[in-house]
Amino acid sequence: MLYIGESVKFLTIWKCYQQFMYFYGMKLVKQFFNFYLNSSIHVAFSVCALTWVSLLEFGFSFEESVLCFVFFASITGYNFVKYFGIAKFHHRSLTPWLKAVQVFSFFSFIFMCYYGFQLHLKTLFYIAGFGIVTFLYAIPFLPKRIFLDQQNNLRSIGGLKIYLIGLVWMGVTVFLPIIENDYPVNADVVLTAVQRYMFVLVLMLPFEIRDLLFDSLKLSTVPQKIGVKRTKIMGMVLLTFFFLIEFFKDDTHQINVLVSLILIVVTGCFVWFSSKNQGKYYASFWVEAIPVFWLLLMLWFV
DSSP, X not given: OHHHHHHHHHHHHHHHHHHHHHHHHHHHHHHHHHHHHHTTHXXXXXXXXXXXXXXXXXXXXXXXXXXXXXXXXXXXXXXXXXXXXXXXXXXXXXXXXXXXXXXXXXXXXHHHHHHHTTSOHHHHHHHHHHHHHHHHHHSOOSOGGGOSSSSOXXXXXXXXXXXXXXXXXXXXXXXXXHHHTTOOOOHHHHHHHHHHHHHHHHHHHHHHHHGGGTSOGGGOOHHHHHOHHHHHHHHHHHHHHHHHHGGGOSSOOHHHHXXXXXXXXXXXXXXXXXXXXXXXXXXXXXXXTHHHHHHHHXXXXX
16 A cells, blocks of 8 residues: 555656646747747748748859858847847846847847858948948937937838838848849849839738737828728739739749749738737748748749
């Protein structure tokens, strides 16, 4: 009887230990995942994926310096934009996770510089322009009378946000690898740039719909101006043009057409089923991962 009692006691302790380790393990996984999103690693993978897609579309090989520069520059830029105000006004009371993001961003900046020095000088001059835009996106620099809130930066100008983001993503993911490889800016490059701009705008729409509950009306976002349903229709129209443009390129292939078709179906579904009350990770993880899905399709078929 004593042996049985000790066995039952041991099994009870073991079960409690397993439950504790499971709970603690899940908590660590959740913290790591949130850090992965909040530190802009996920969005950096997306920007890097689109850059790699451009390299594949124009027949270039894998270029470590370009892709790594884009990856670390994206982390540096996004974290600067997201956390500049918080770090500026609350630097003495920063939470541990935000301090960790700051440290991570600092090392990302170091790596960005390291890979940046491996790029051609003309590429650095080109990318400097987007660096300035990123800086002005967060830093107050213009008279208050032209702004709709007290932030006084490009981010606060009504209706500008997604178009500015689309412009930067297009410039970095299409023209940066083109300039670095001395590839001529022909009609196909221009059409690809237009496609990329449309695609990024569509990717931003689920975020715009999600933020309807929080955004100030002064921001004049797309859903605020035309409503959720028309915003989704706008996304479908842009995706249709994205697909049709592929047929106007001089150098296109059936594989590119097939990949584009799969891509617009998947992206269209995410846009159409987005809502103001969407899940926490619907836009910030799943929608943001679509460029990575695009890259995987390209690597699979090519």
